[in-house]
Amino acid sequence: MTETSFIRNFCIIAHIDHGKSTLADRLLEETETLKAKDMKDQVLDSMDLERERGITIKSHPIQMKYVDSKKDIYTFNLIDTPGHVDFTYEVSRSLAACEGALLLVDAAQGVEAQTVSNTYLAIENDLEIIPIINKIDLPSARTNEVAQQIVELVGCSTDEIIYASAKTGKGIIDIFTSIIERIPPPQDRSKHPLRAMIFDSVHDKYKGAIPYVRIFDGVIKSGQTAKFFTHDKQYDITEVGHFILDQVPSKELRSGDVGYLLASIRDVSHILPGDTITSKDNPSKEPLEGFKDIKPMVFSGLYPTNSDDYDQLRIALEKLKLNDASLLFEPETSEALGFGFRCGFLGLLHMEIIQERLEREFDLSLVTTTPNVRYKVELKNETLVDVDTPAKMPLSGEINKIYEPIVSAEIITPKEYIGNIMTLCQKKRGKYKTTNYISSDKAQLHYDLPLAEIIFDFYDKLKSTSRGFASLDYNLKDYEISDLKKLEILINNEPVDALSIITHSADSYHRGVALCSKLKELIPRQMFDVPIQAALGTKIISRSTVKALKKNVTAKCYGGDITRKRKLWEKQKEGKKRMKSIGSVEIPQEALLAVLQIDSE
Amino acid sequence: MAKTNSGIYIHIPFCTIKCFYCDYSSTAGYDEDRLPLFFNSLSKEIEFYKDIAHNFIFDTIFIGGGTPSIINPKYIENIFNVLSINFDLSHATEITLEINPGEVALENLKTLKNIGVNRLSVGVQSFNNKILHFLTRNHKKRDIFRTIENARKSGFENINCDMIYNIPNQNQSTWKKDLTALIDLDIEHISCYSLVVERETELYQLVKSKDIKMPDNDNSCYLYKSAQEILGKKGFFQYEVTSWSKRNFECKHNYHYWNIDPCISFGPSAHGFYNGKRYWNVKNIDKYIDFISNERSPVESSEKLSDKDIANELLGFGIRTIEGLDLTKIPESKKNDVYFSIQNNLKKWGNFLIYCDQQLKLTKNGFLFADAIAVDLMI
Ligand SMILES: Nc1nc2c(ncn2[C@@H]2O[C@H](COP(=O)(O)OP(=O)(O)OP(=O)(O)O)[C@@H](O)[C@H]2O)c(=O)[nH]1
Ligand SMILES: C[S@@+](CC[C@H](N)C(=O)[O-])C[C@H]1O[C@@H](n2cnc3c(N)ncnc32)[C@H](O)[C@@H]1O
Ligand code: SF4
Ligand SMILES: [Mg+2]
Numbered sequence: 001m002t003e004t005s006f007i008r009n010f011c012i013i014a015h016i017d018h019g020k021s022t023l024a025d026r027l028l029e030e031t032e033t034l035k036a037k038d039m040k041d042q043v044l045d046s047m048d049l050e051r052e053r054g055i056t057i058k059s060h061p062i063q064m065k066y067v068d069s070k071k072d073i074y075t076f077n078l079i080d081t082p083g084h085v086d087f088t089y090e091v092s093r094s095l096a097a098c099e100g101a102l103l104l105v106d107a108a109q110g111v112e113a114q115t116v117s118n119t120y121l122a123i124e125n126d127l128e129i130i131p132i133i134n135k136i137d138l139p140s141a142r143t144n145e146v147a148q149q150i151v152e153l154v155g156c157s158t159d160e161i162i163y164a165s166a167k168t169g170k171g172i173i174d175i176f177t178s179i180i181e182r183i184p185p186p187q188d189r190s191k192h193p194l195r196a197m198i199f200d201s202v203h204d205k206y207k208g209a210i211p212y213v214r215i216f217d218g219v220i221k222s223g224q225t226a227k228f229f230t231h232d233k234q235y236d237i238t239e240v241g242h243f244i245l246d247q248v249p250s251k252e253l254r255s256g257d258v259g260y261l262l263a264s265i266r267d268v269s270h271i272l273p274g275d276t277i278t279s280k281d282n283p284s285k286e287p288l289e290g291f292k293d294i295k296p297m298v299f300s301g302l303y304p305t306n307s308d309d310y311d312q313l314r315i316a317l318e319k320l321k322l323n324d325a326s327l328l329f330e331p332e333t334s335e336a337l338g339f340g341f342r343c344g345f346l347g348l349l350h351m352e353i354i355q356e357r358l359e360r361e362f363d364l365s366l367v368t369t370t371p372n373v374r375y376k377v378e379l380k381n382e383t384l385v386d387v388d389t390p391a392k393m394p395l396s397g398e399i400n401k402i403y404e405p406i407v408s409a410e411i412i413t414p415k416e417y418i419g420n421i422m423t424l425c426q427k428k429r430g431k432y433k434t435t436n437y438i439s440s441d442k443a444q445l446h447y448d449l450p451l452a453e454i455i456f457d458f459y460d461k462l463k464s465t466s467r468g469f470a471s472l473d474y475n476l477k478d479y480e481i482s483d484l485k486k487l488e489i490l491i492n493n494e495p496v497d498a499l500s501i502i503t504h505s506a507d508s509y510h511r512g513v514a515l516c517s518k519l520k521e522l523i524p525r526q527m528f529d530v531p532i533q534a535a536l537g538t539k540i541i542s543r544s545t546v547k548a549l550k551k552n553v554t555a556k557c558y559g560g561d562i563t564r565k566r567k568l569w570e571k572q573k574e575g576k577k578r579m580k581s582i583g584s585v586e587i588p589q590e591a592l593l594a595v596l597q598i599d600s601e
Numbered sequence: 602m603a604k605t606n607s608g609i610y611i612h613i614p615f616c617t618i619k620c621f622y623c624d625y626s627s628t629a630g631y632d633e634d635r636l637p638l639f640f641n642s643l644s645k646e647i648e649f650y651k652d653i654a655h656n657f658i659f660d661t662i663f664i665g666g667g668t669p670s671i672i673n674p675k676y677i678e679n680i681f682n683v684l685s686i687n688f689d690l691s692h693a694t695e696i697t698l699e700i701n702p703g704e705v706a707l708e709n710l711k712t713l714k715n716i717g718v719n720r721l722s723v724g725v726q727s728f729n730n731k732i733l734h735f736l737t738r739n740h741k742k743r744d745i746f747r748t749i750e751n752a753r754k755s756g757f758e759n760i761n762c763d764m765i766y767n768i769p770n771q772n773q774s775t776w777k778k779d780l781t782a783l784i785d786l787d788i789e790h791i792s793c794y795s796l797v798v799e800r801e802t803e804l805y806q807l808v809k810s811k812d813i814k815m816p817d818n819d820n821s822c823y824l825y826k827s828a829q830e831i832l833g834k835k836g837f838f839q840y841e842v843t844s845w846s847k848r849n850f851e852c853k854h855n856y857h858y859w860n861i862d863p864c865i866s867f868g869p870s871a872h873g874f875y876n877g878k879r880y881w882n883v884k885n886i887d888k889y890i891d892f893i894s895n896e897r898s899p900v901e902s903s904e905k906l907s908d909k910d911i912a913n914e915l916l917g918f919g920i921r922t923i924e925g926l927d928l929t930k931i932p933e934s935k936k937n938d939v940y941f942s943i944q945n946n947l948k949k950w951g952n953f954l955i956y957c958d959q960q961l962k963l964t965k966n967g968f969l970f971a972d973a974i975a976v977d978l979m980i
Contacts (some may be wrong), residue, residue, distance in 0.1 A: 547818070552969070553843070561858075
């Protein structure tokens, strides 16, 4: 057991790719937490998807023992966090378990959008911030300039910044020293009634739901009965422990500790991140301050390709939700696609990742519909309804006003791209607010932008117009009245709810045209002509036709063709399994997301 | 185990020029001095297989390419000798060799006939000089007539002509003229292939860069149907998606492919199949020679077929012939899956697919959709 004064709880925060997980590698190596044979690059990124994409998706807690020059033994609880804007919520929960944060800034890139947003989150949580300039080994490092940007952002002095390279290991000892000297140890409140904050959870097939907790007050050990603030169900604790890559049991967790607990919790809804656990015998009266409600930004329908898999999909979603509290879902039916779920996501990357995890980890085959934002619609009778799918948009005769979500966006960019970015924002119906300078050549532009524009192709356009240098952060701000229309798509003369979109009046015509021609490309030929139409209300504004398939035969055929042909056929067959029959037309998954592929200009 | 009827394929990877649509393994031109080395390797490769040879009844031999007609027939003769030493060829009743119009002398044809070749496959492609030029072919219309005439003079009584349709700038009337000219040649067998844009050909690059536009699906359908109609009227019986013949002149060797029978294949890039395993040789001629001169097998890779693979191959290729697929050949473990798939597809393809008495076959119109139906039938 470590005395509280020898515990340090901290996380690593930064913009995406600035080297958080690589720095975690060096810390783990230096403390010999992992055996050399278990070590690999970004070892904490343990999910297959994280390794494939080379990004962190989940926060990863891990405990280390560090012996300093005076031979004192410290316990470090480190949480590596993701950097992508979609996962800001993940960062904010991790911060709640910590007293300090290592703020990493890439020496070549400098301060970027999530550097700023994560710094503010850390400040809001009263964390001690240790600024570190990483990747100083890069030839393109602009260390002095970046130092100035950090001073400006954090309000520290240049000597408080550590210069490091997570690649070469330079600066690592300074980082350890600063962790000990600058990050305050947690308060010892082990005599108080138990209060443990659930900051995350995972689901295990055998052990049930496993909450990740930070103990603020008291002591928790097996044999106690856990009581929660958000529901009445109580659980007997069977094990508590720390994270050392895996979960390692220990005798108890005391005030200041970070760890997990097991209590055979089968009902996943009983573990809510932000909830406080106390003990039945000596309960605390007040919960700890919880988390802000997460608001999903984009919504899309998830449908099993095989309708028999509906229940499996529901179970899978419930399980994933346990690892990812930001995932919201409710049952939905689509005329075209049958029974499925409307799901809320934090952004498009989040959406992609959830789909991929459902398919991989739960062996499901899914069809996804066009993502949408959530509109508020005021009806003629003055009731206000939420609409997060075009299928549910009331008839135009019933609508008084439509409000759309607006985000306040911060774009950080080298000065030379300001002009391009302003043009882009204007095209995307942005309202200019202010500009301030992070350093003499790096500006931060503030815009109010419709969220719907951001989820379509704003990010890609921003990157291409700034040669990759601009970065974006955004927060939901409020709702504003907007002139929006529902654009319906008819396939074979039937409206297909899963394909309709809500769009600004000014864009509706060219989006309709672009969608018809994109769908023509994406829908394979059938045995008959398939007309595709785009309609605003009863008016058809565009049409195209997928011509009937008249012939489809392999030309020649010799020995070598056989394997090749079989594989080709089998691959096409796989593709077909992902098609949905809408009426008698087979529509592939890509076609349902056609709107994401059209150039909205 | 009962011996199965099987084929032998020999790949001769040399051509006079490389046609711009062709992705078969062949080089334009060759070094006369290196031919003995190449054929020695080929002979040696044949010897590698002598121990398994007795498991099969070889009833067809196909010398393909490339253009085997451009090399001195003495090499072919030598290969036949090596084959007959190592394999029992007493059942080999169909021995085909591929030739190009204008690229084989009368005396060579006579030699080929004498050494046992009894069927010729002629790469006619078209009778229209403009189209032949577009296809970058080395021959003109008159070469076709001369070559066929010489073949007859040499005693060949079983001649196939390969034709290509669906060629840019080929209209319906040029194709109909081709078909009429073919009929006038009075040959025994006709194959009509729709021009396929294969990756790694010049044609592919030109289509990609939009310098060439391929005709659309409707056009290709029309041309195919006119072949069915015109050839049908003149006594050519369509017995497979791309093949027509006079009675009893069906190509037995190709049936081995469609029936998923064994076929032992030799030469660079050759693909063979026996004991449930598909194998393919290295493509590169120098590597091929190198491997063999080092006593190593030139097989680049192989694949053991699972029951599912076999079922899918049978479904995809079996339905191409007029007799259709004999479903009793489907591996026992996959029979249920296959029946289930057939039932599902009868709804969609009922007009084109006939299923009765353990046979699954296409109607004449069904031939038009052989690939689309194959995809849907896959298990
Ligand atoms: N040259 C150099 N490259 C580094 C250094 N630190 C990290 N990198 C590289 O930067 C890339 C991103 O590193 P990660 O550690 O995955 O970054 P991250 O901040 O964890 O990224 P996310 O978790 O996706 O936000 C990898 O290719 C690392 O090898 C460094 O000090 N020097
Ligand atoms: C590979 S060639 C070998 C025989 C001979 N060298 C010749 O050209 O006829 C065999 C046949 O394949 C056909 N073929 C080759 N490439 C093709 C393609 N891309 N599309 C359709 N048929 C093709 C031609 O009809 C050709 O006659
Ligand atoms: S089509 Fe025939 S002649 Fe032309 S390159 Fe191919 S194999 Fe040689
Ligand atoms: Mg990371």
